[in-house]
Amino acid sequence: MPEEVVAESTDLAEIEAKQLALMEAEMEAAAKEMQDNLVVSNNRISNYGKQFTLPDGTAMGPTLEVVILGYIKASAFFAGVYDPNNKSAPVCFAYAKPGTELKPSSKVEKAECDICSECPNDEFGSADNNKGKACKNEYQVAVIVPSHSPTEVMTLSISATGMNGFDSSLGGIIKGFGSSVKGIVNAEFTDAVYPVVKITGGQPNPNAVKHFMISKDAVKNLLDQ
Numbered sequence: 001m002p003e004e005v006v007a008e009s010t011d012l013a014e015i016e017a018k019q020l021a022l023m024e025a026e027m028e029a030a031a032k033e034m035q036d037n038l039v040v041s042n043n044r045i046s047n048y049g050k051q052f053t054l055p056d057g058t059a060m061g062p063t064l065e066v067v068i069l070g071y072i073k074a075s076a077f078f079a080g081v082y083d084p085n086n087k088s089a090p091v092c093f094a095y096a097k098p099g100t101e102l103k104p105s106s107k108v109e110k111a112e113c114d115i116c117s118e119c120p121n122d123e124f125g126s127a128d129n130n131k132g133k134a135c136k137n138e139y140q141v142a143v144i145v146p147s148h149s150p151t152e153v154m155t156l157s158i159s160a161t162g163m164n165g166f167d168s169s170l171g172g173i174i175k176g177f178g179s180s181v182k183g184i185v186n187a188e189f190t191d192a193v194y195p196v197v198k199i200t201g202g203q204p205n206p207n208a209v210k211h212f213m214i215s216k217d218a219v220k221n222l223l224d225q
Contacts, residue, residue, distance in 0.1 A: 044155045045143075047195040052187065054148060064187040066143040066156065067205055068170065068180040069215035072222045075102055077112055077121050077135040092121075092135070095223050132160075139163055142218035144211055146184060151210075153218045156187060162196040169199035176202060181211045 043055030045064070052060040076090035092112040094102040104111035112135075113119035120126055121134040128134075139158035144150065158166045170180060177183040183202040190196040205211065 044157060045145075047157070047189070047197060050189045050195050054145065055154060058148065060145070060148075062189060064145065064156075065147060065184050066145055066187050067184055067207075067211050068173070068199075069142040069144065069153065069211060070180070070219035070222075071139045071141040071158075071166075071170075072097055072219065073100075073102055073137070074140045075116055075122065075135050075137050095140075095225070097219075097223070136160070137163070139166055140222050141166075142215070142222055143187075144214070146205075146207070150207055151214060153214065153221070155222070156197065158197050159194070161192065161194075162190070162198060165190070165196075165198050173199070173202055177204070179208070179212070181205060181215055182208045 045055065046053040050062055052062070052064040054060060073094075073096045075094045077092040078088070078090045091110075092104055092108050094104050094116050096102045102116035103114065104116070112121055116122050116135070119135065122137075124133060125131065126134040137160040139162075141156040141158060142153055143156045144153060169185075173180050173183050173185060182205050184205045185199050186201040187197055188200055190198050
């Protein structure tokens with residue numbers, strides 16, 4: 001190959017590398033500026049009737065494209081018969097990062113037990129129907145719905161019966177993309193009678209840098225709620 005062609009190819013590669021680095025820097029700077037004015041929301045996405053409805057009432061149907069920012073473990077014990085549509089606060093609740101032990105929040109007036117794993121309400125058969133748990137376990141997943149808003153953080157709930165599937169799917173996402181924020185995935189429903197959310201598919205997220213910057217506050221916000 002002539003020296004002139006080699007030199008030209010090298011110059012083009014250097015220019016492209018500089019442009020890419022500049023673009024990444026600009027995205028990061030924009031994300032930092034946005035983060036200063038960002039209000040992270042705990043607003044829950046409803047899955048009633050196996051249809052996703054955003055906190056502002058926007059109906060999204062049975063499939064929702066999301067970017068997973070992170071998630072926490074959560075448990076809540078309600079006085080009386082549990083009603084998922086009842087907005088009254090639980091009498092005891094706990095939040096924890098994955099891999100750490102659940103303990104009642106310091107905001108609970110009177111904890112049912114010091115450690116959730118030792119609580120009788122966390123045992124199978126403790127529910128009123130003698131089948132499930134009286135204390136409801138779930139994952140609370142901080143997500144962004146790119147088609148609706150590129151920066152608004154919402155909470156997608158994964159019920160206890162969907163946790164294992166979520167763990168498996170998230171592992172695949174991280175293996176495929178290197179980070180959950182680098183992929184846009186589909187939230188759908190299993191064939192279960194009750195709404196059980198599963199995560200499928202995946203495509204590259206063009207706003208991964210922006211969403212990574214937002215993710216830090218999003219998970220902290222879930223733990224501090």
